[in-house]
Amino acid sequence: MEVEKLISMCTHCGFCLETCPTFSVTRNEVHSPRGRIEAIRSKIESYGLQTCMFCRLCETACPAGVKYGQIVLPFRKRNVKQSLFLRSLESPRATYLLLKGSQKISLKEAQRFKEFTKGLKVERQIEGEDDEPEIVLFPGCLEGVLFRETVEKALNFLRKRYKVKIINGCCGLAHFSAGNIEKAKELASRLGTIKKPIVTLQSNCAAHMKEYKELFGLEVEVFDFAEFLIRKGVDLPRKEGKVTIHYPCNAYRKGLTKYVVEVIKKMGINVREMEDPQFECGSGGDYWITHPEMSDKVREIKKTKIEKSGVNTVISTNSVCSLSILRSGFKPLHVADLL
Structure with a gap:
């Protein structure tokens, strides 16, 4: 139209x-x-x-x-720095080197990385696959570098039930949001060649990949991690504790956050719902780098909403959301961290 x-x-x-x-x-x-x-x-x-x-x-x-x-x-218009940053997300090695390097230089963007990743260890992403894999685990561009332990837990849990191949990289959402539709289509086309079910640890990536057909005419069978657990009827361990749940924006828009809620409740964990759980966390993809002042103001609103839940542990199934939540002084956990 x-x-x-x-x-x-x-x-x-x-x-x-x-x-x-x-x-x-x-x-x-x-x-x-x-x-x-x-x-x-x-x-x-x-x-x-x-x-x-x-x-x-x-x-x-x-x-x-x-x-x-x-x-x-x-x-939407992109500047050179934004384009270079988004380009680095396409390569696991480039992502690692960018985040590792940002800890040693004094550019304002690098300082921003330091603030949001304080306490996190920058690590190389996990590679490899089982013989004749049945499913593909797609951690997303940042998860394996900043939250490698989460990826390990997800991989170990899935490998008890399936043969798994890991594919790292970018789904194209970051490029798409910035207005670079051609690059987003190119990255989507790469993932479109995968003929196995894709399970991603990034709810927003899952939401975007579910729109590949509408956007680019590409068919992929993709599940958000929590969605996969529920739809495949995977047995879940019982746990104790209290959490509140953040709904990543694109995942909420596509109806995927209900699976996260269902997984947490099936595990027996007490959920204290925050006010407007779908309200933007403040990260906005790369927005926390390109528009730091506006990002921080949005993050303060989100912080207040989380505080009202009375819980410090926040379930977040999107890595940049987790960075924003961490920067606000809370403890972000992925569903996979509870397994």
Whole structure:
């Protein structure tokens, strides 16, 4: 559908406003979904188009079904630093070297990495496969480098039941969100050659990969990790404890967060629901690097919502969300960490 027709669907009702993290912190229409749509309609060069965190939660609130993402994507602009960072996510070795190197240099972006990864060990991603694998484990671009222990736990748990192959790299969501649709399609095409079920530890990656057919005409059988456990009826251990659960934005939009909730409850863990669990965590993909001030303001709102749950342990199934939650002083855990 042409952009003009998509824009005409917006009735300016305002239901999107309170779901938008950047409007929540600025109270400024320039930084709201309908404000950005109006800027495109009026052919105005608006800075608000670049401040969008691209969580697309406005789409879940829109009674008219406006496809906000399709409207704004062609108008997203990337700078050189952002392009280089996103390019590094495609290679496991490059991702490792980038994060390792950021601990030793003084650029402001590197300082940002240090702040958000404090206490985490940068490690090389796990490689390898069993003979004649039955499923593919796709940790995502950052998980294996910053949360390698989580990947090990997931791999060991799955290998008790299946023959597993690990594939590292990027699903293309980061490029897609930044407006680089061609690169996103290229990365999707690589994963599209896999003819085994793909289980990813990144809920937002799972949500994006489930849209490959709609976006690129590619068929992949992909499951979020928690979704795989529930849909395949995998036996789960009983655990004790109290947690609250963060709903990553894209995963929430695609209905995947219900599986995380179901897994945690089946394990017998007490869930204290936070206020608006789907509210943006503040990371927004690479937003926490490219727009640090806005990111921190959004993160403060999220921090308050988590605090109201009265629980310090937060289940987060997306690595950049986990970084934001960690930076806010909480303990992020993936579902796999509980197995």
